[in-house]
Amino acid sequence: MNWTLNLLLLLFLVTTAAVAIRLRDLLAVAIVFSAYSLMMAILWTQLRAPDLALTEAAVGAGVTTVLFLITIFKTTRRED
Amino acid sequence: MRRAAVIGALLVIGAMLLFAIGKMPAMNSRNTPDKTHVIPRYLEKGEAEGGAKNIITGVILNYRGYDTMGEVTVIFSALCAVVALLDREKRGLSRSGPDASGVRSSVIVRTVVRFAFPVILFFAVAYMMLHGEGSPGGGFQGGAILGASVIVFTLAFGLPESTRRMPLKVRIPLESTAMVAFLSMGIIGLAYGVNFLTYLLPGVHGAMAQTVRNLMLTVIEVGIGVGGGVIFISIVFAMMREDKYELQPDVPQP
Amino acid sequence: MNFSRMFHNLNYAVSVLLFLMGLYTVAVKPNLIKKLIGLNIMETSVFLFIVSIGMVEGGQAPIIVEGVKSSQMVNPIPQALILTGIVVAVSTTAVALSLCLKIHERYGTLNAAEILGREEP
Numbered sequence: 236m237n238w239t240l241n242l243l244l245l246l247f248l249v250t251t252a253a254v255a256i257r258l259r260d261l262l263a264v265a266i267v268f269s270a271y272s273l274m275m276a277i278l279w280t281q282l283r284a285p286d287l288a289l290t291e292a293a294v295g296a297g298v299t300t301v302l303f304l305i306t307i308f309k310t311t312r313r314e315d
Numbered sequence: 316m317r318r319a320a321v322i323g324a325l326l327v328i329g330a331m332l333l334f335a336i337g338k339m340p341a342m343n344s345r346n347t348p349d350k351t352h353v354i355p356r357y358l359e360k361g362e363a364e365g366g367a368k369n370i371i372t373g374v375i376l377n378y379r380g381y382d383t384m385g386e387v388t389v390i391f392s393a394l395c396a397v398v399a400l401l402d403r404e405k406r407g408l409s410r411s412g413p414d415a416s417g418v419r420s421s422v423i424v425r426t427v428v429r430f431a432f433p434v435i436l437f438f439a440v441a442y443m444m445l446h447g448e449g450s451p452g453g454g455f456q457g458g459a460i461l462g463a464s465v466i467v468f469t470l471a472f473g474l475p476e477s478t479r480r481m482p483l484k485v486r487i488p489l490e491s492t493a494m495v496a497f498l499s500m501g502i503i504g505l506a507y508g509v510n511f512l513t514y515l516l517p518g519v520h521g522a523m524a525q526t527v528r529n530l531m532l533t534v535i536e537v538g539i540g541v542g543g544g545v546i547f548i549s550i551v552f553a554m555m556r557e558d559k560y561e562l563q564p565d566v567p568q569p
Numbered sequence: 570m571n572f573s574r575m576f577h578n579l580n581y582a583v584s585v586l587l588f589l590m591g592l593y594t595v596a597v598k599p600n601l602i603k604k605l606i607g608l609n610i611m612e613t614s615v616f617l618f619i620v621s622i623g624m625v626e627g628g629q630a631p632i633i634v635e636g637v638k639s640s641q642m643v644n645p646i647p648q649a650l651i652l653t654g655i656v657v658a659v660s661t662t663a664v665a666l667s668l669c670l671k672i673h674e675r676y677g678t679l680n681a682a683e684i685l686g687r688e689e690p
Contacts, residue, residue, distance in 0.1 A: 245583045252587055252610050256594050261602055268606055275613055282620055283630045283643045285451030286371050287651060289443070290459060294659050297463025298547050299609070301470070305554050306602065306666045310673040314600045321596045329589050336581045343626035349644065350625060357646065358631065358639035370631040370642075374649040386653040393660035400667045451632065455656060543656075550663050554670065 241281055248274045259314045261307045269300040366514060366528045367448035375453075376532055380512045384501075387493045387539060394490060394546045401553045411474040411555040420471050428471040435464040444540040448532065454539035461540065462547030474555055481548065489545040496538025500531050580621035587614035601669050601679045605662065612658045616651045623647045 251271040258264050272295025279288040340347050357378075358370065365373020375383050419425075442450075443457030469477040497512075504513035514528040587610055594607025623644025629637050631645035669679060676684050 242579065245579060249583060249586060249590075252590055255606055255610075256590060256598070256603070261600070264603070264606060268609070271610070271613075275617070278617065279620070282624055283628055284620055284648045284651075285630050285632075286369075286453055286456060287616075287620065287648055287655070289451060289456040290652060290655050293456060293459035293463050294655060297459065297466060298551070299659055299662055301466050301551060302554065302663055302666050303602070303606075305551070306669055309557075309670060310602075310679055314598075314603065318597055321593065325589050325593055328592075329585060332585045332588075333582065336578060336585060339578065339581065342578055342580060342621060342624055345625060349622075353646075354642075354644050355640065358642055361631075361639075361645070362633055368633045370633065370645045371649050371652070374645055375652060379649060382650075382653055386656050389657050390660045393664050396664045397667045400664075400671055449632075451630065455652065554663075554667060 237281070241278075244274055244278050244281065248278065261312055261314060262304075265300060265303040265307055268303065269296055272296055272299065366525075366532055369448050369451065369453065372448050372453050372532075372536075376535060377514065383539070384494075384497050384512075387497060387542065390543060390546055391490070391494060394550055397550050397553050401556070411557055419473070424471050428468060432464055432468050435460065435467075439464065439540075439544075444537050445533065447536055448529070454536035455543055456540075457536075458540035458543030459547065461544035462551075465544070465548045466551050469551065469555070474552070478552065486545055486549050486552075489541060490549060491542065492538045492545075493542025496535050496542070500535050503531070580624075581618060584614045584618040584621070587611075587617070599680050599682045601672065601681060604681070605665050605669070608665075609658065609662060612654070616654055619647045620651055 248271065251267055251274060255264050255267040255271060258267065272291060276288050276292040276295065279291055345351070357374070361370040361373050362368060365377045367373045439457045439460035443452040443460060444454055447453035447457065465477065465481070501512040504511055504516070507516045507518060509517060514531050515524055516527060519527055591607040591611030591614060594610070595604050598604060598607070623646070625643050627641065628643040629641050631642045631648070633639070672684065673679055676687065678684065
């Protein structure tokens, strides 16, 4: 297992999670959450789990992000 | 005040969890009991007992088949909950907010989606669902990619176009194929006198047994894939729909 | 501080950190969609923890191909469990977002403090 890549991926994971929690514009939060799903999918590949990587990539980017975007479009876009 | 209390509680929980992690063995070690006793048994007998080269498919369909049946039940009841909350699709044209504004996607997006959509569909069906036993893949992965491809089509071309191609009377039978596939394959085991969801039937022997088992596994995988994909599509269609727009008087009723 | 030991267990520590971040979001932020994002972060952090337990140094994916002996593969059982977990996570998110849509239709806002304030007798 590649330690450097693992360390970088975990760092990106924590950073995108922190940014997603901190932003106030909900549209940007949905997009950053999609980036978080992508980091998670690459991490599954590093942990030698190809089925999980495929499922997380398809479900995280394809379905969860679209559901969040639909809800944000139909309700408020700002947090306050 | 409340934030300080929450942060204090989280620090206490974090300290306890990190202390527990400090006691765990190192991550990549080979000496832990699960790696010396449990895994070799499942890896060596995984193909013979599970019936697939992809050991994970063997585990989720054979060793833990009931869990997969429960997962199919969960996603189906999620669909029921979403449709119950957001009203049944009435007869007539479904519109969503972006469609009603009259602005279409650009030519580039439409052309790329038109070329990419059949390729993605082929990948999902032929490489994921049907070959899931020999390579990374499996039923649910193919279903998720299938659902995602139709969602991309809907985002590029609009909800009326998508609903015209997959109307309600096509989606309703397909949503239940996952559960129907599981139950029918399980009842075959009961009909032969062995347990529910058995793939090695007592009447068949030799090479025929392997063929029958592969066939049953493929039927279950395709069922989970198609069912899961259409359930995702139905959930997104139900959430995208807006019924507050007045239909124009000359809209044709299907 | 044994740094190589900390590197080895970094996946576990990061998953605990993500769990705490998600829990903070659910407890403190008033917007309902933020709370759902926090819930998703908590769920994925637990998945990371469970799959990291099964990792073996220099291991290969658990698929039987030519030239890979079964003693070199990673643990397949946590991966099969988490596959079901990912499906349950997306189902929960879908139902929760539909509830958010209905709440917005009824109350006009997605702020939990305001909604609770209006429900006071």
